[in-house]
Amino acid sequence: MELDPGLAYRVVKLILEGHVEDALRELSEWFGVSVPRIKIGRVRGRSRNPAVYLVKNKTIVVQDASFYNNPHVILHEFYHHLRNVGGRHRGTEGNADRFARAFIAAYLIYRDRYG
Secondary structure (H helix, E strand, O other): OOOOHHHHHHHHHHHHOOOHHHHHHHHHHHHOOOOOEEEEOOOOOOOOOOEEEEOOOOEEEEOOHHHOOOHHHHHHHHHHHHHHHOOOOOOOHHHHHHHHHHHHHHHHHHHHHHO
């Protein structure tokens, strides 16, 4: 599926503005998956990660509020949700990073072009 630049712009902008739940709803609708929960907190044994995706309860846990409106962090973890609820392996960290970077790159191009 090719990335829609308008979608990327809307989603990244929503995250940057702190409307992460809205961004996750839009992403989930676009990809046809359930909306993951999101919360701020610590996950034992994962303190070095800015966020983690918990498969068991389909939740993105952001380690602290400073990462909450970080598009790369949110999109990276959404990729894990997308792969998990799609019945596939959770995907590699590299693929999750590429997914996040593609959205951010499309956002920047769209912003600069139509801003």
